Amino acid sequence: MNTSSPNLNLYQNDETFDLQFSSRIQKLSKIHWSPLNIIKVAATFLAPQPGSKIIDIGSGAGKFCIAAAHYCPEAEFYGIEQRKNLYHISQRLKKISGLSNVHFTHGDFTEINLKDYNGIYFFNSFAENLSSYGRIDNSIQYSPSLYNYYANYLYKILEEKPIGTRLVTYHVDENEIPTSYRLTGSGFDQKLKLLIKH
Ligand SMILES: C[S@@+](CC[C@H](N)C(=O)[O-])C[C@H]1O[C@@H](n2cnc3c(N)ncnc32)[C@H](O)[C@@H]1O
Known part of the structure; x- marks a missing residue:
């Protein structure tokens, strides 16, 4: 639910939405933040009911959660982010948006209880451990072993989720996802995958 009148113009296109960010964060958008057309499809699939x-x-x-919360006002969107500066930016965006159905936490995703959620969005977040191309910054340690640790952790969590759990992946290889998740749709050159646990 919204607490104040939303600025609908913000959601017209990525350029307009991204103007809310500093120029450094805007520059990262093409590689690291989900585009609005992806967010709309993903959020609608992840929120089948109020x-x-x-x-x-x-x-x-915070781009995915904020735009998703705008497109699907009856659902609650939560974001967990390891970088404190990005967490602060997402909190600022939340304030500007006037949305009350979006929540951000600072921390590592392995530290929170993922049992509480019936939908998961995953934009290949651990890839920066494998490739130095276009990294967000140098504020954290990167390593292939960290990639394996996170990828295995998430795989196990996904395996333990109940039947019916919805998952959307963006730029994620299918062998990173347990086979119990069935593909129900894909698009954008197979980069976006909509899956349901069976
Ligand atoms: C590709 S960006 C996606 C951002 C956002 N989901 C979107 O679509 O706009 C991936 C983000 O995951 C974060 N990240 C990577 N590993 C993480 C971890 N173990 N715990 C929490 N956040 C992590 C990175 O710092 C980065 O901000």
Whole structure:
């Protein structure tokens, strides 16, 4: 639910939405933040009924959660982000948006209880451990072993989720996801995948 009148113009296109960010964060958008057309499809799939609770694993500057909360006002969107500066940016965006169905936490996703959510959004958040191309910054340690640790942790969590759990991946290889998740749709050159646990 919204607490104040939303500025609908913000959601017209990515350029307009991204103007809310500093120029450094805007420059990262093409590689690291989900585009609005992806967010709209993903959020609609992840929130099939009012009250759905969705977590964005690695919420960055908050773009997915904020836009998703705008498109699906009956659902609650949660973001967990390891970088404190990005967490602060997402909190600022939340304030500007006037949305009350979006929530951000600072921390590592392995530290929170993922049992509470019936939908998960995952934009290949651990990839920066494998490739130095276009990294967000140098504020954290990167390593292939950290990638494996996070990827295995998430795989196990996904395996333990109940039947019916909805998952959307963006730029994620299918062998990173347990086979119990069935593909129900894909698009944007197969980069976006809509899955349901069976
Ligand atoms: C590709 S960005 C996606 C941002 C956002 N989900 C979006 O779509 O706009 C991935 C984010 O995941 C964060 N991240 C990576 N590993 C993480 C971890 N273990 N715990 C929490 N956040 C993490 C990174 O800091 C980065 O901000």
